[in-house]
Amino acid sequence: MKKGDKYGIHRVIEPQGILPQAALKVDNSMDEIYDNEILCSVRTLNIDSASFTQIKKEARGDVAKIEEIILSIVEKFGKHKNPVTGSGGMFIGTVTKIGDALKGKIDLKEGDKIASLVSLSLTPLKINAIKAIHIDTDQVDIDGQAILFESGLWARLPDDIDEKLALAVLDVAGAPAQTAKLVRPGNTVLIIGAGGKSGLLCGYEAKKRAGTGGKVIGVTVSDEEIKIMEESGFYDVSIKHSATDAIGLYEKVRDVTSGALCDVVFSNVNVPDCEMGSILSCKDDGTVYFFSMATSFTKATLGAEGVGKDINMVMGNGYTKHHADMTLSILRESRFIKELYEKKYC
Numbered sequence: 001m002k003k004g005d006k007y008g009i010h011r012v013i014e015p016q017g018i019l020p021q022a023a024l025k026v027d028n029s030m031d032e033i034y035d036n037e038i039l040c041s042v043r044t045l046n047i048d049s050a051s052f053t054q055i056k057k058e059a060r061g062d063v064a065k066i067e068e069i070i071l072s073i074v075e076k077f078g079k080h081k082n083p084v085t086g087s088g089g090m091f092i093g094t095v096t097k098i099g100d101a102l103k104g105k106i107d108l109k110e111g112d113k114i115a116s117l118v119s120l121s122l123t124p125l126k127i128n129a130i131k132a133i134h135i136d137t138d139q140v141d142i143d144g145q146a147i148l149f150e151s152g153l154w155a156r157l158p159d160d161i162d163e164k165l166a167l168a169v170l171d172v173a174g175a176p177a178q179t180a181k182l183v184r185p186g187n188t189v190l191i192i193g194a195g196g197k198s199g200l201l202c203g204y205e206a207k208k209r210a211g212t213g214g215k216v217i218g219v220t221v222s223d224e225e226i227k228i229m230e231e232s233g234f235y236d237v238s239i240k241h242s243a244t245d246a247i248g249l250y251e252k253v254r255d256v257t258s259g260a261l262c263d264v265v266f267s268n269v270n271v272p273d274c275e276m277g278s279i280l281s282c283k284d285d286g287t288v289y290f291f292s293m294a295t296s297f298t299k300a301t302l303g304a305e306g307v308g309k310d311i312n313m314v315m316g317n318g319y320t321k322h323h324a325d326m327t328l329s330i331l332r333e334s335r336f337i338k339e340l341y342e343k344k345y346c
Contacts, residue, residue, distance in 0.1 A: 001100050004034030008149035011124050013078070020079070020149070021122035028078035028124040028147075035101040036150040038108070042093040044164060045120065045140045046171040049197070049270040050293035051082040051089065052138040058084075067130050070140060074127050081121035087293035088120030089138075091146055092157065092167045102150065113163065115170045116146070117153035117324060137345055139164065155324040161331055162346045169327050169341065172198035174316060175268060175291045176205040176330060177323035182264050182287055182314075183209035188257055190281050192243045193268035194218025194235060195225025197341075198291060201327060202266050203234035204334050217256060219243060232336055243269055246276035253281040267292050275300040282311050291316035 004010045007019055014025040033039050047055070047070075059065035074080055080088050095112045108114070116123060124147040132141040148154060155170060157163050175198040183189055189206040193199045195218065206216045218235040220226060221242050229238045237256050241249050253261060261283040267274055272294045279300065282288050288311055290300065300313055331338045 001033065001035040003101070004036045004099070004150070006036065006150045008122070008151070010034060011147070011149075019122070020124075021081075021119065024077065026078040026122075026124050028074070028126045030126050030145040030147070033097055033099055033147065035099040037099045038095060038102065038148040038152070038154075039097040040091070040093040040114070040116075040146050040148065041096050042091045042125070042142055042144040042146050044167060045080065045089055045091050045142060046167045047080070047089040047138045047140060048082070048085070048087040048119075048171070048293055049138055051085045051087045053270045054082060054084050056135065061135070063133050063135060066133055066135070070130065071127060074125055079120060079123055079125050085293055086121065088123070090116045090118070090120060090167070090171050091123070091125075092116075092163055093146065096145075108154070108156075113157040114154045115157055115167055116148060117155055117170065117173070117319065118148070119318065123147065123152075137168065139167065139345070153319060158328055161328060162342065165331070165341055165345045166328065168197060168345045169201065169331060170324055172201065172291075173323040173327040174318040174320055175266070176201040177320045177326045178289055178291070178314075178316065179205040179266065180209060180326065181320065182289060183214075184263070185209070185211045186213040187263040188215045188217070188260065190217045190219065190253060190262040190265040190278075191268060192219045192266065192274060192278060193270070193292070194238070195220040195222060195229045196268060196270075199266075199268040200228070200232060200234065200337055200340075201330055202268060203229070203232065204330055204337060206264075206266075207234045215257070217253065217262065219249065228340065243267070243274035243277040244271070246280055249277035250280035262286060264289065267295065270294055272296065273299070276303045276307075279304050279309050279311065279313075280307065282309065284310050285312075287312040287314060289314045289316060
C-alpha cells in the first residue's frame with residue numbers, strides 16, 4: 001500500500017498543497033486505498049441542512065433534479081461539497097477495508113457499521129447509484145463508497161438506536177455538545193430554529209444546564225414547530241418570528257426578557273441573513289453560537305461592529321470532545337425527542 005498523509009493531502013487533486021476540505025477536487029478512486037485510510041461501503045448520506053435546502057430550492061422540489069444535482073457535485077469534485085453553501089453532511093456505512101498502517105492501532109474492524117463524524121465536503125466519495133431521496137429528512141440512500149482519513153472521526157453505530165435516527169442526530173452532534181459547554185445555571189438562552197432537529201437537541205440541553213433559575217426562549221417560523229416546542233417542555237417562551245427580520249426579533253426578545261436580552265444565543269437555522277437577529281438579541285459580553293452553515297462570517301463580524309455589540313461570537317465547530325456519545329445519550333434520556341424523531345427518520 002502507498003503511504004498516505006494523516007490529513008488526506010495525498011487525495012487532493014486541485015489545487016495542490018491544501019487540505020481536502022478547502023480543495024476544489026479530490027481523488028475519489030476506490031480501487032486501491034492508502035496505508036492510513038479506511039474504505040467504507042456507504043448506505044445513506046445525511047446532507048447538511050443548509051446544503052439540502054439550497055439544492056431543493058434550485059431543483060424546485062423535483063426529486064429527479066435533486067438526484068441530478070447531487071450526482072453532478074460528486075462527479076465534478078470527487079466529494080459532496082455544495083458549491084453554493086460550501087457544506088457537505090455525513091454518511092453511515094460498513095467498513096470494508098482498513099489500511100495496513102492503521103490495523104491494530106484503532107478500535108475498528110472490517111464489517112463494523114459506523115457513522116462518519118467529518119464532513120462530506122472533505123470526504124472522497126463515489127456514488128454508483130442513488131436508491132432513494134428522502135426529501136423531508138435530508139437523507140439520501142445510495143450504493144457507494146467513501147474514504148476516511150487517519151485524522152477522520154467516526155462513531156460505531158449503537159445497537160439500541162435505529163441507524164437512520166443515529167445518522168440524523170450525529171450529523172448535528174456538535175450543537176447540543178457545545179450547548180452543554182456554553183450554558184451556565186441561571187442563564188437566559190435563545191435558540192433560533194428551536195423546533196428543528198438540532199434546535200430541539202439544544203433546547204433539551206439548554207434547559208438542563210440553565211436549570212430552574214434560567215430561561216430558555218425558542219424561535220421558529222413554523223406553527224407546527226411551535227406546537228412541538230410547547231409540548232416538549234424545553235422552552236419557557238416560544239416565539240413565532242423570522243430570524244431574518246433582525247429588528248422584529250430583537251424587539252420580541254427584548255420584551256420577553258424585560259430588556260435584559262440573552263446570555264447565550266444559538267443560531268440553528270438553515271437559511272442566510274439570520275446573523276443580526278442573533279447578535280441584537282445577545283447582551284453585551286454574551287455569546288452567540290452560529291451552528292448554521294448558512295452563516296456569513298462577514299455579515300456577523302461587520303454587523304456586530306456596526307451596532308456596537310461587544311459579544312463573543314463562536315463559529316460552530318461540528319466537533320467537540322465526546323459529542324457523539326453526548327448526543328446519543330439525549331435520545332436515551334428524552335423519550336419525547338426519541339419518539340418524535342423515530343416517527344420522522346425511521
